[in-house]
Amino acid sequence: MDRDIVHPGFIVLYSPLVTYHPPGRNSPVQLDHSLPAGIVADFYRDIQASFDGQMIVMKNLDPTEPFGPDAVDIPFTKELGVGR
Numbered sequence: 395m396d397r398d399i400v401h402p403g404f405i406v407l408y409s410p411l412v413t414y415h416p417p418g419r420n421s422p423v424q425l426d427h428s429l430p431a432g433i434v435a436d437f438y439r440d441i442q443a444s445f446d447g448q449m450i451v452m453k454n455l456d457p458t459e460p461f462g463p464d465a466v467d468i469p470f471t472k473e474l475g476v477g478r
Contacts, residue, residue: 395447404448411437411455434458 395401411434438457441449442465461467469477 401447404450405445406450406452407454409453410451412453 395403434455435458438459438461441451442462457467471477
């Protein structure tokens with residue numbers, strides 16, 4: 395987008411922070427403890443500041459801080475009344 399190349403205006407990131415996911419559909423996501431402290435917050439802060447389009451982040455750790463005022467967070471939960 396910065397180079398004025400045709401782009402759909404959105405990107406999809408699949409599990410950028412999840413380093414291990416145990417077998418099974420409903421198993422809890424576990425963070426690799428070798429990751430530096432604050433990396434989750436830094437990741438979400440950076441993508442909010444660095445990308446002007448729509449970003450879909452799938453199979454990832456939840457944000458540890460609230461999003462900025464321009465961001466919209468829609469969790470996909472399969473639970474009635476919570477997210478989508």
